[in-house]
Amino acid sequence: MMKYYKLLSLMMGLSIGICAVAQKVAVGTIDRKALVERHTIKINEVDTLSSLSVGNGGFAFTADVTGLQTFPDYYANGVPLGTESEWGWHSFPNVNNFKYDEVLRTYHLNGRDVKYAVEIKQPERSKEAVAYYRLNPHRLQLGNIGFDITKKDGKPISINDIEHIHQTLNPYTGELSSSFTVENIPVNVFTYCHQDKDAIAVKVTSPLLKEGRIAIRLRFPYPTDGWRDVGNNWKNDAKHTSTIEDNSNEHAIIKHSLDTTSYYASLEWNNKATLTEKNKHYFIVSPASKSESFEITCLFSKQKPTSSPPSFSSTASNNNSKWKNFWYSGGAIDFSGSTDERASELERRVVLSQYLTKIQCAGNNPPQETGLTFNSWYGRPHMEMIWWHAVHFALWGRTDLLEKSLTWYGRSIETAKKIAERQGYEGVRWQKMTDNEGRETPSSVGSFLLWQQPHIIYFAELCYREKQNEVTLQRYKDLIFATADFMASYAFYDSAKGKYILGKGVIAAQERFKPEDTYNPAYELAYWHWALNIAQQWRTRLHLPPNKKWDDVMQQLSPLTVQDNKYLFTENATDSYTNPRYATDHPSVLGALGMLPKTDLVDTKVMLNTFNWVWNNWKWEDTWGWDFPMTAMSATRLGLPEKAIDALFMDIKTNTYLVSGHNYKDDRLPVYMPSNGGLLTAIAMMCAGYDGTEKDLPGIPKNGRWKVQWEGLNKMP
Numbered sequence: 001m002m003k004y005y006k007l008l009s010l011m012m013g014l015s016i017g018i019c020a021v022a023q024k025v026a027v028g029t030i031d032r033k034a035l036v037e038r039h040t041i042k043i044n045e046v047d048t049l050s051s052l053s054v055g056n057g058g059f060a061f062t063a064d065v066t067g068l069q070t071f072p073d074y075y076a077n078g079v080p081l082g083t084e085s086e087w088g089w090h091s092f093p094n095v096n097n098f099k100y101d102e103v104l105r106t107y108h109l110n111g112r113d114v115k116y117a118v119e120i121k122q123p124e125r126s127k128e129a130v131a132y133y134r135l136n137p138h139r140l141q142l143g144n145i146g147f148d149i150t151k152k153d154g155k156p157i158s159i160n161d162i163e164h165i166h167q168t169l170n171p172y173t174g175e176l177s178s179s180f181t182v183e184n185i186p187v188n189v190f191t192y193c194h195q196d197k198d199a200i201a202v203k204v205t206s207p208l209l210k211e212g213r214i215a216i217r218l219r220f221p222y223p224t225d226g227w228r229d230v231g232n233n234w235k236n237d238a239k240h241t242s243t244i245e246d247n248s249n250e251h252a253i254i255k256h257s258l259d260t261t262s263y264y265a266s267l268e269w270n271n272k273a274t275l276t277e278k279n280k281h282y283f284i285v286s287p288a289s290k291s292e293s294f295e296i297t298c299l300f301s302k303q304k305p306t307s308s309p310p311s312f313s314s315t316a317s318n319n320n321s322k323w324k325n326f327w328y329s330g331g332a333i334d335f336s337g338s339t340d341e342r343a344s345e346l347e348r349r350v351v352l353s354q355y356l357t358k359i360q361c362a363g364n365n366p367p368q369e370t371g372l373t374f375n376s377w378y379g380r381p382h383m384e385m386i387w388w389h390a391v392h393f394a395l396w397g398r399t400d401l402l403e404k405s406l407t408w409y410g411r412s413i414e415t416a417k418k419i420a421e422r423q424g425y426e427g428v429r430w431q432k433m434t435d436n437e438g439r440e441t442p443s444s445v446g447s448f449l450l451w452q453q454p455h456i457i458y459f460a461e462l463c464y465r466e467k468q469n470e471v472t473l474q475r476y477k478d479l480i481f482a483t484a485d486f487m488a489s490y491a492f493y494d495s496a497k498g499k500y501i502l503g504k505g506v507i508a509a510q511e512r513f514k515p516e517d518t519y520n521p522a523y524e525l526a527y528w529h530w531a532l533n534i535a536q537q538w539r540t541r542l543h544l545p546p547n548k549k550w551d552d553v554m555q556q557l558s559p560l561t562v563q564d565n566k567y568l569f570t571e572n573a574t575d576s577y578t579n580p581r582y583a584t585d586h587p588s589v590l591g592a593l594g595m596l597p598k599t600d601l602v603d604t605k606v607m608l609n610t611f612n613w614v615w616n617n618w619k620w621e622d623t624w625g626w627d628f629p630m631t632a633m634s635a636t637r638l639g640l641p642e643k644a645i646d647a648l649f650m651d652i653k654t655n656t657y658l659v660s661g662h663n664y665k666d667d668r669l670p671v672y673m674p675s676n677g678g679l680l681t682a683i684a685m686m687c688a689g690y691d692g693t694e695k696d697l698p699g700i701p702k703n704g705r706w707k708v709q710w711e712g713l714n715k716m717p
Helices: 002-013 032-037 124-135 312-327 343-360 386-395 399-422 455-466 470-490 522-541 548-556 588-593 604-617 627-637 641-648 673-688
Strands: 041-043 052-055 059-063 083-085 104-109 112-117 144-149 163-170 175-182 185-193 199-205 214-219 241-247 251-258 261-269 273-279 282-287 293-301 332-334 492-494 499-501 709-711
Touching: 032 312, 032 332, 032 343, 052 163, 052 185, 052 343, 059 185, 185 312, 199 214, 199 312, 214 293, 241 273, 261 282, 293 312, 332 343, 343 386, 343 673, 386 399, 386 455, 386 673, 399 455, 399 470, 455 470, 455 522, 470 522, 470 548, 499 548, 522 548, 522 588, 588 604, 588 627, 604 627, 627 641, 627 673, 641 673
Parallel strands: none
Antiparallel strands: 041 163, 052 059, 059 083, 104 112, 144 214, 163 175, 175 185, 185 199, 199 293, 214 282, 241 251, 251 261, 261 293, 273 282, 332 709, 492 499
């Protein structure tokens, strides 16, 4: 299967053009409609990795080749057919009355005891408590909407009965168009997701409707207790209820209840039809056999709706308007005319990544790493990864989409403050694995991570660069100051060194080091220094005096440790370059001059030596999709544009981009959204540059093979 996608990428990468220079152009120069629509997705066969999604940022619906979710079991091991929202969460009852204190374990670090929420193997009750708090709450698969189609002999169709497939997804309009045949009878389907409501609107035309052989199915799955939930658990019927609360010839409301969680599916259709309950949690909308056309809308909501769902036509109109506004806002990059064979494929990835991050990661809460397609880590967002999900919105001139998810920080500040207090620190310690309410999930990795801590300072600074006004300063000042207070408090003064250190008790972004032994990871040191400096700048902007403690930590923070003219990954890992285990996972040492601008802690020559060693020796097959954009950003800052492009096209499985535009990591994570966001961040920086450089397109090779026009992008810090 992967060979197919590598071949697809190569074929789509072939372009014909003349050698030309790359340049910034005036906004409005690029034909954005043409740019986007030349990457309309086309599917002509059944492929479980080619599911396609429509969505609005806080709700998404993923369909198979029928344009609906007709074959969820068949697609379960590929890209699953999910229906998820940012509001749909559920918890299994706490029948054992577990207390959160049962997941805390005390570590003796830097001369004192510190409590962390971790995975505990003994005693058994503590182990069970950890399992409960990792699983609950979990994100729900709201429902499965598909076709029930019968053959002439009355038997239901199988996937093998779907023939003459032609499916397109136009990212410019948000329209998913699907056509196929069943026993040589055509079926045409148009699918939209409303951009302001959590609704799916569908129009079907087929002679099968007139024959009474096609109906719309709505099924409610039960949540699994596993790390991954793909929405096809049809067992456990007795553990939840699905009740018809309203039913007429053109409208119905179904209530789905699980323990203390309830939500609604409201259905509206244009011609007469009947809603019946086929089995528990399995409902059929059967159109009257008078027309070859049928339209239906399904609106999911947390509260019982008081008005009808939007019609198909109004939903289509809503998409045409909203998607046009999206594509004509912010930035655009046009690679047409390039003679490098990778240019067209890069443009495809960039366009489709904008579409995917808009529909999957642009809600009012941080997204999970698999967006709104299926659960990973029980549907929980990871706050270190929000950098990769969201930074690109600001660089592409869509800061409003970044700011939507930042409201989570304000809602979660009290919980973050309690974590800091529990551990004996000032300010707020931002949790890693969490939920919409900011609850901390026990984790022997996540609880020790540090690099999520400065993110809010980075995000707020991006917002201020776009909106340099008092409103922005007031909106984020308390979050920034409380974050910096923790950072200064967390840094431990080592009197023997005469320096502040980070740790012990750290798991670096490169998750290969034991927390009890780890201190001074390179990337985190650079991030600490940069973020505290930005926090001081915010005090200046607000006409406040500098914070003495922050200055003290900045001025005496440990330098990045150098060995053989290269940076150690963490100061304690003196075998960074000899232990094969340490050339795996994220090469986050490159983030110290890649994700971050140059600080006083980083020497460019030493980082260049580090980069070259990583490039030549890293086990790239043991990486994640965002590692390649991170490497490209580091290469750009080091003046290596050819390496920047090469990094984005490393022939590694975790750097695969499917026909849908999704980054594929592995069978467990066939959808991995941080990579798409990372790609957009990297390419924006490669084109628009970063603070301190006046060079045009610093990450694009000047070999005459690239013709790149860009407009509306912002520089990276």
